[in-house]
Amino acid sequence: MKEYAFDEIERRQQERWEKAGLFLADDHDDTRPRYYALEMFPYPSGRIHMGHVRNYSIGDVIARYMRMKGFNVLHPMGWDAFGMPAENAAIKHGTHPAKWTYENIEYMRKELKRMGLSYDWKREFATCDPEYYRWEQLFFIEMYEKGLVYRKKSKVNWCETCQTVLANEQVEDGRCWRCKDEVMERELEGWFFRITAYADELLEGSYRLKGWPEKVLTMQRNWIGKSVGAEIDFPLKGHQGNIKVFTTRPDTLFGVTFLSLSPEHPLALELSKGTGQERAIQEFVEQWNRIPATERRMQREKKGVFTGAYVVHPLTGEAIPVFLANFVLMEYGTGAVMAVPAHDQRDFEFARQYGLPIKLVIRPRDKELQAEDMDAAWEGPGVLVNSGQFDGLDSVVAKEAITDELKRLGRGSPKITYRLRDWGISRQRYWGAPIPMIHCPRCGVVAVPRNALPVRLPLDAHLDKRGRSPLPSLEEFYSTKCPKCDGPARRETDTMDTFVESSWYFARFTCANDISSPLDKELAASWLPVDQYVGGIEHAILHLLYARFFTKVLRDLGYLTVDEPFSNLLTQGMVLKDGAKMSKSKGNVVDPDLMIRKYGADTVRLFILFAAPPERDLEWSDRGLEGAYRFLLRVWRLVQGHISYLREAKTDVGALEAASAASSVLRGLRQKTHQTIEKVTGDIGERFHFNTAISAVMELVNQLSDVLNNLGGVEKDITAGIDPWPVIREAVEAVILLLSPMVPHITEELWAELGHDTFICRENWPVADPQIARADTIKLAVQVNGKLRGQIEVACDASEQTVKERAIKEPNVARFVQGKTVKKVIYVPNRLVNLVVR
RNA sequence: GCCGAAGUGGCGGAAUUGGUAGACGCGCUAGAUUCAGGAUCUAGUGGGCUGUAUCGCCCGUGGGAGUUCGAAUCUCCCCUUCGGCACCA
Numbered sequence: 001m002k003e004y005a006f007d008e009i010e011r012r013q014q015e016r017w018e019k020a021g022l023f024l025a026d027d028h029d030d031t032r033p034r035y036y037a038l039e040m041f042p043y044p045s046g047r048i049h050m051g052h053v054r055n056y057s058i059g060d061v062i063a064r065y066m067r068m069k070g071f072n073v074l075h076p077m078g079w080d081a082f083g084m085p086a087e088n089a090a091i092k093h094g095t096h097p098a099k100w101t102y103e104n105i106e107y108m109r110k111e112l113k114r115m116g117l118s119y120d121w122k123r124e125f126a127t128c129d130p131e132y133y134r135w136e137q138l139f140f141i142e143m144y145e146k147g148l149v150y151r152k153k154s155k156v157n158w159c160e161t162c163q164t165v166l167a168n169e170q171v172e173d174g175r176c177w178r179c180k181d182e183v184m185e186r187e188l189e190g191w192f193f194r195i196t197a198y199a200d201e202l203l204e205g206s207y208r209l210k211g212w213p214e215k216v217l218t219m220q221r222n223w224i225g226k227s228v229g230a231e232i233d234f235p236l237k238g239h240q241g242n243i244k245v246f247t248t249r250p251d252t253l254f255g256v257t258f259l260s261l262s263p264e265h266p267l268a269l270e271l272s273k274g275t276g277q278e279r280a281i282q283e284f285v286e287q288w289n290r291i292p293a294t295e296r297r298m299q300r301e302k303k304g305v306f307t308g309a310y311v312v313h314p315l316t317g318e319a320i321p322v323f324l325a326n327f328v329l330m331e332y333g334t335g336a337v338m339a340v341p342a343h344d345q346r347d348f349e350f351a352r353q354y355g356l357p358i359k360l361v362i363r364p365r366d367k368e369l370q371a372e373d374m375d376a377a378w379e380g381p382g383v384l385v386n387s388g389q390f391d392g393l394d395s396v397v398a399k400e401a402i403t404d405e406l407k408r409l410g411r412g413s414p415k416i417t418y419r420l421r422d423w424g425i426s427r428q429r430y431w432g433a434p435i436p437m438i439h440c441p442r443c444g445v446v447a448v449p450r451n452a453l454p455v456r457l458p459l460d461a462h463l464d465k466r467g468r469s470p471l472p473s474l475e476e477f478y479s480t481k482c483p484k485c486d487g488p489a490r491r492e493t494d495t496m497d498t499f500v501e502s503s504w505y506f507a508r509f510t511c512a513n514d515i516s517s518p519l520d521k522e523l524a525a526s527w528l529p530v531d532q533y534v535g536g537i538e539h540a541i542l543h544l545l546y547a548r549f550f551t552k553v554l555r556d557l558g559y560l561t562v563d564e565p566f567s568n569l570l571t572q573g574m575v576l577k578d579g580a581k582m583s584k585s586k587g588n589v590v591d592p593d594l595m596i597r598k599y600g601a602d603t604v605r606l607f608i609l610f611a612a613p614p615e616r617d618l619e620w621s622d623r624g625l626e627g628a629y630r631f632l633l634r635v636w637r638l639v640q641g642h643i644s645y646l647r648e649a650k651t652d653v654g655a656l657e658a659a660s661a662a663s664s665v666l667r668g669l670r671q672k673t674h675q676t677i678e679k680v681t682g683d684i685g686e687r688f689h690f691n692t693a694i695s696a697v698m699e700l701v702n703q704l705s706d707v708l709n710n711l712g713g714v715e716k717d718i719t720a721g722i723d724p725w726p727v728i729r730e731a732v733e734a735v736i737l738l739l740s741p742m743v744p745h746i747t748e749e750l751w752a753e754l755g756h757d758t759f760i761c762r763e764n765w766p767v768a769d770p771q772i773a774r775a776d777t778i779k780l781a782v783q784v785n786g787k788l789r790g791q792i793e794v795a796c797d798a799s800e801q802t803v804k805e806r807a808i809k810e811p812n813v814a815r816f817v818q819g820k821t822v823k824k825v826i827y828v829p830n831r832l833v834n835l836v837v838r
Numbered sequence: 839g840c841c842g843a844a845g846u847g848g849c850g851g852a853a854u855u856g857g858u859a860g861a862c863g864c865g866c867u868a869g870a871u872u873c874a875g876g877a878u879c880u881a882g883u884g885g886g887c888u889g890u891a892u893c894g895c896c897c898g899u900g901g902g903a904g905u906u907c908g909a910a911u912c913u914c915c916c917c918u919u920c921g922g923c924a925c926c927a
Contacts, residue, residue, distance in 0.1 A: 346927075694862080815894095
C-alpha cells in the first residue's frame, strides 16, 4: 500500500494547481455568477501565526466550496505593508524598512503557499508599492478638492515611544494600542478626513448590513454615537454674549438649576473676572491641567467650582449660576451642559456635593417623587410639571415643543451631535504613504499635480536611533517648487495612517494590474461588494468603519458603484493555548510551520476547522491535531487498501440501484452517503459550521469502514452476481469530494488515484438524491407524560393512526399506561409520540 | 456602572424550527496483535440504583422559579467567565 507521504503529495499538488492556473479569477467570464471571497490581508511581520492559519483556512474553504458550486471566484491575497514594526526592526537590526518588509513578504508568501490556499496570486500587491499608494495619493487630492480633507490644529494623542500621533481609536485605556505606553496630549497641526460628513450614512447603512454580526454593528453604532437634541443659548447676565449648550433633554429645560462648563472651556477664566472667584477658578484650571490627559477621564468623583458668573434662563429669565465641572468634556457637544439635577444622574451627584437646588420637572407616570427625598435622578419619561405653559405635556412630546419655542425666540435650535470625530491621518513616521501636498510660503497649501504622482517615499533615507522620521530633514525630499507659482516650497513630510491603505485594498484586488487608473470601474462593479469577508473581531470598529467610509467616498468620486464594501462578514474567534491568547510573552505560541512540517498542511487545516465553529474561540490541542492526522490516515488507507477494486468500479445508476436492491447493508451505505452530502452542503454552504460538516463525514467514513471490514458478510447478504463496489465507490467519492475544500491535497491525490484525470477542485459539488437519502422506516420516540419510555420503528408513510397504535402497544410504554386513562396523544411526525395519561 | 456573548461529560464540542441531551473527536478502561513500548484493530465510556440485569428506573445542560403534553432551547430573578463601552450631556 502506498504510504501517506503528505509533504511530497502537498508540494506536488500545489505545483500542479499553480501550473494549471486553477485559482485565477476570470474577469471576462460572464457565464458563471461571480463570488468574491476575501480574508483580511496580513501585516508582513515575519511569519504567519495560528490566527492567520485559522483566518485563511476558513476563507479557503469558502472559496473552494463556491468554485465547486459553479461560481467564478475571486480570492486574492496581498500585504498590508506600511507600518511601525518595519521601522522598529530597521532601527534594531540596522536594516531598511523596505528590505525588512519585502523579505518578510517573500517568506510569508512561501508559508501561505505551503498551506495550499487557493489564491489568485496574479493580483498580489503590497501597499508599500508606489504603484499602490500612488492611487491613494490621487484619492487624497480628489478628496481635498471635494472638501473631504482638511488641515487643522488639534489636541492629539501623542505616543512618545512611537514618536507619532495616534487616532482616538488607537488609544486603549489611555495607552498606545501598539506599544502600550502612556499617551500624552499635544497640540499639533495635521490632516483630517471628514468621516463625520458620512456619519449619518454610516449609521443608516448599518441597519441594512444583514450579513454582519449584530455585535460588530452595535459597536459601530455606539462609536458613531448619534444624539438627537437641541442647542440652547444661555445669555450671560450683565455681559455680552452667551453660553451655548447641547442637550438631548430639552424637555427638562425648566429643571435647570446651574450650568456646567469643561475646565478647558475658552470662557472659563474670563467668566470669573471681577466676581471674586478669579483665584478659585485659576486654581481649579491649573490643577486640572496638571493631571495627565489620560487620567482626567478616569476621575469618577464629581468636582467643580463656581465661576462667579450667571446666565439667564432662556424661557424663565431666572439667573442661573455657572460652574466648572471635571466631568464635562470639551471635545463633545459645546463643552458646556445645562445641569438638571433631578433628571440627570451626574448633575444630581454634583448638586448634592455642592448643595445646589434640585428642581423636579418630569413626573413619572407610576410613582410620586419629591425633589427633597430623591436618592437618584429620574432619567425616564413622564409628564411635565413646574414647566410653565408646558405643564401636563408628555416628556417625549415636550422635547419638540420646547425646542420649537426656543427656535421661535431665537434662543436655540434642533441639533444632532455625533461622538464620531474626524479621522486624523497624519503620522510623523517614515514608513508610510507620503501625503501629496506642498506648503508654499506664498500660495499656502497646494496639492501635488496629478501628473507628478506618485510622491515616492525616498528609499535612501536614514532612520535615527530614536525612531524619528527622517523626512523633515531630508532635503532631497522636502525641498520642491510650488506647482502654482514655481517658487521654492516645502513638501508635506507627514505620512498617512496605515489604515488608509487597508480602507480600499479590497477594491484594488478587482483590477490590481491596471496601470492607468486606480480602479477599473467596470471590473470593480462586476466583483464588488465582497460577498464574504473573513477576519478578526479586533477590527470591528477601526478597519471596518474606515473601509465603509472609503467605499462611500470612492463612490462619490465616481470610482465605485456600491454603497458598502462587504455584504457578509464573518468574525472568527481567537486561537487560544491553555485558555489564553497565544503570545510570545506568555510562551504559549504554537508555530504553524513546525506543525505543517510534522503533519502536513491538510492536518493542520482539518484540526483548526474541526475544533470549533469559526466564530468561537478555539483551544489549540496537540492531541486534537494528532486525531486529525489519524483521521486523514484512515481515509488514505481506506482508499489505498482497496484501490484496484475501487478503480474498476463503475458508478452508473444501474449498478448502484441493483446493488442496493440486493443488499440492505449497501442500501444503508448509499442512504448514509446521500444524507451526508445533504448535511455537509448545509453546514458549509449555509452556516460555515465546518466542525459539524467534518464530523458528518467522519460518520460516513465509520460506516464505510464497517462495510469494508465485513465484506464477507456483505457478499453473503447479496444476491449472486451483484457487485458491491459501485456503492462503495460512490461513498468513497463523496468522502473525498466533501472533504476537498478543507483538505485539498490529500483529496486531490486520492481523486487521481481513483483514476480521474480531472482536478477535484474543478469538480462539481456533489448533489444528494433526496429519494435515496430518505429512509423507508423511521425511529420514533415514545413518551408517556413527557418521559421517554420506548422507541418504535415504523414505515415512513405510516398513518398517524398506525403510529399511535404501535406506540401504545410498545411493552415498556404499555407498562406506564396500564390502569390509567390516555387523556391526549401528541404526535409530531418524524419525531415522537407523547401519551398524556392520568 | 452600562451593553453584548457565553456557561452542556475528564476535555474540545453536537443537538439548524420547543420534540429521543451528550453526535463527532480527544482522553480513559478492557481485549486482540506485539519480546516490550508505540502504532493499529475491537468493545465500552454522563452520574446513580444488587433493581424484574443485552432490559429498566431515578438524577442530569451554572443556580432558582415559571410557561408547556414536552425546555439545553422560551420568560423572570440570581451567580460565574469572557469581550466591548466607560462621565457623550
